[in-house]
Amino acid sequence: MFLLLIMLLIILCIGLLWLWVNAVFLREVTSLTPTTAQPLVSILIPLRNEEDNVLALIKNLKELSYPNVEVILLDDGSTDRTAERLQSSIQDNKAFTIIQGSPLPDGWNGKVYACHQLSRLAKGEFFLFIDADVRLHPETIQYTLAHMEAERIDLLSGFPNYPLIHKGVQLLVPMQHFVVWAHLPMFIANRTNHAAFTAACGQFMFFRKNAYVAIGGHESVKNSLLEDVHLARRMKEYGWTMKLLNISSLVTCHMYTSMRSLWEGFTKNIYVGIGQSKVLAILLSGYYAFVYLFPFPLAIYGIVTFQPLYVIPYLLTVLQKWIVDRKTGTHGSFAWAVPISASLLIAVLATSMYKAIRGQSYSWKGRMYT
Template sequence: MLFAYSSVLLILLLFTIANSFFMPKLKRSGPAPGNAVSILVPLRNEERNVPSLITMLKKLTYPNVRFFLLDDQSEDQTYELLKQHAGPDKRFTLLKGEKLPQGWSGKVHACHLLSRHAETDLLLFLDADVRLQPDTLEKAVSMMRSKNASLLTGFPRFPVTFLLEKWLVPMQHYLIYVHLPLYLANYTGFPAAAAAHGSFMLFKREDYLAAGGHAAIKDSLVDDVHLARKMKATGKRVILANVTEDVTCYMYRSGKEAWNGFKKNIFPGFGRSLPAAAALCLYFAAVCIFPGLFAIYGAYELAAKQTFTALYFVPYVLSVLQKMYVDWRSRQSLMLAPAIPLSAAIFIALMAVSIYASFSRKGYDWKGRSYE
């Protein structure tokens, strides 16, 4: 039984490796792109991010770019810091948000307001905690043009500091490489095979508007995935790229933030589908948790009975290698991989909490707002 189980895990490892080759890396090719780009950043209570955000934007080397920064009714010094750090640079337009209308989620409404002010060919939606390499726009626009894409997106590199962050945040990359058929995502128009990360989404403006923009998904808590599916449903090409060499996201600043952020996104991210959530949890149990349990039993046998059975450890080694490969591709620390059973267990617990919050109508709290 353990031999057959290990064989399945080996096949999954090989699939993960093969699957990864259908996610292209950003690179610059051809003549310098000339399309004008508007970078649109919604900010709510982001005073900690404003100085480094604006410093980063000013260092971008793309020649034809404008910045639209919207203060979404912050309760801290976000707007004052925006004015201070943007200074006289005429590329910056600072905007004030409006009261959140009924039926809208906060970030979606802020992005919708931002999109109404930008008239350039390309729109790049960024989160305030994202940092780009100076030539990222050149690479992204070049890839968009070469792939004839209407949306280019990708999951950033995530520097992680807090323990819960280390266990949870890199699992976003794991889900993509292990569970999403990247050929279907990047080379077909199949809407269900779509993924995106809302911290970095570069659109052709005319195609974004034709798909309805953020107004078409106004109540979404996972606007990135829903927008990607909208784009595919209108016949437009979506490219999910490996942007980890060029885009960094400092996603959470505490374990509590990480817990609440995943709680808000995890069940809605699976369409609030109980069968899909159950299938994922069963996968994590079978592929990530059980190998750890077999290894613990093998260690017990070795310690208590001086009996070494290699097959007890093989599933865990294969599971760790799979996670290690994903971490290598996404530029995360390889030292995180041995904790894959614990990461999976916490992920399952969070899924249960997210499901309970959805069905109990307690909803989700994020940045001072509540959502069902």
């Protein structure tokens, strides 16, 4: 038991150092002064059964302070009141265009095809793809363009802040931040074109148009269930500059309002996200079970036996999660639940892998994917 304790302490201390180094190379999007340049930016948004998001989305986009923008929204075969609410909220605002999506062709992922259609109508020098549940700070575009121009970035992406909507959802969704901070070497990811060291988030993908076109756009990943990462990898493979920034101070995403939708969404993406590698899935599950789940019963043992040293690993896991949560705007109280978050992550990865191995389809927004 004592050897396990020492091993945990070493791993967790290394993890704290790793988080500190990553914090240096994962820059805040607000670290530069907003640009005064005004190239045309196309904001491109696919919507499928998003009636609950439409009004807040349009209101938010109307509040953007960037003056040279076109917003194109695609209704992707919605069966609810999405189209009706789009029309009533936009009215005659000339900055907005609504289009009806074409039927989904064979071999295409639904969202990917919607984004492809949007890109073909966009006139901007820059393309910003966001989801319907994303909300932007009024100066988001100015700050983002400042980095695009100063650092010659061709694709800028990042993970939004995820506000507290549902406590169960909050236990898992912000783990996206934690996984990236805890595992991706930011120095390599943001300073080189090694495609293997890449993360991206489809909720915020800001492309330079000529780079997007050069890699074949969304058509080049038409059957992907993880198109954001695959597009980012293609950018690097073709020699374009892709960077991940901390955008959580300017971009929020009201992602998933129920555990059911969360489970379907994560199950669809997580196993694909690790390259459908059984070995990596088992190693990651074992790592999270040992490093982030096991410290909790170890702490209970330490309390019961009056050995406070055994409580330290759990406190270090909480500290790691708290550091990431603080940097990304997640409520700090959820750091204490890191064993539950780790358990949910392991469970959804196991479910995703099981479905893939058995050849079962993933369900998302009324469509089935394999």
